[in-house]
Structures are given as structure tokens and as C-alpha cells.
Amino acid sequence: MSENTLYLIQSDYAATASILDQLAQIHSPDDSVVLMGESLLYVEHDFLQQLPRVYLLENDAQILVSPLPEHATLLNYAQFADLCLAFKRCISMK
Template identity: 50%
Template sequence: MMNKSLYLLQSSFSATPAALEKLAQVYGPEDSVVLMGESVLQFQQPFLQRLDRIYVLDTDAEILAGQTSEHMQIISYAEFADLCLNYSRCIRLN
């Protein structure tokens, strides 16, 4: 397992831009992001659009009303648990 991180972005809608600024400073090419809760509504932010791997839980994706991105993958809780096991660190930003 490489030294890669899974960032769990779980912030309110208004706090998400500040969390994304923090994320931009530490994000590496092997890292991935899971948008959770209200942060899902910020998926169109320019920083997120440049990332290759963005995940959204299927229960949170419901608030998108069908809007998606080519880099976004909708996953179940079981897939989320498996995803966490593929990373050396899971870091929550809120």
C-alpha cells in the first residue's frame, strides 16, 4: 500500500470552500476525495473539477437531483468501507 490519503470532505455548504482551500494544499496525485453531506452541493468548485477521483455516497447523491461530473463516482456504504481499506490514511475535513 502506498502512502496515499482518502479525504472525507464533510462540511456545511458555506464551510466547504475553506475546506477545499486546505485540501488543495495537501492533496497529492494518488489521493482521492469523498464528498459527504452538504459538501456534495459544492462539487462544481474548480479545484474538485481538476481531480481524477471524487466519490459521493449514494444517499448523499440524492441531493444532486441527477447532476454529476465525469470524475464523480457514486458509491454505496459497502463500497465506501472497501475504499477506505485501500488508503493508508483517511482524513476528515469539515
């Protein structure tokens, strides 16, 4: 189990820029980020492009993101559950 943090970004479109600014202040290099729902529309944000582990939910990405960015990894729901269980800390930011 990872001692790092998994950040679940679940904010609506209008709040996502502010959430990403907050995340930039607290994120550690080995942390991971999952974008969910409307927050996927910010997948090309400069901060997210420099992170080594950015994940998108497959169902959300099919609807909201095209083309898929190279710096992000798609997760189905089973993979998402496994990822959450691999971390001691999961923080939801809305």
C-alpha cells in the same frame, strides 16, 4: 493498501469552500476525495473537477446532486467501507 491519503470532506455548506482551499494546498496527485453530506453541493468546484478520483456517497447524491457530474464516482456504503480500508490514511475535514 495505498500509501496515499483518502480525504473525507464532511463539512457543512458554509465551510466547504474554505475546506476545499485547504485541501488544494495539501492534496497530492494520487490522493482521493469523498464528498459527504452538504459538501456534495460543491461537486462542480474548479479544484474538484481537475482531480482524477472524486467520490460521492450514493444516498447523499440522490438527494443533493442532479445531474450527476461526469468526474465523480458514486459509492454505496459497502463500497465506501472498502475504499476506506484500502488506504492507510483517511483524513476527515469538517
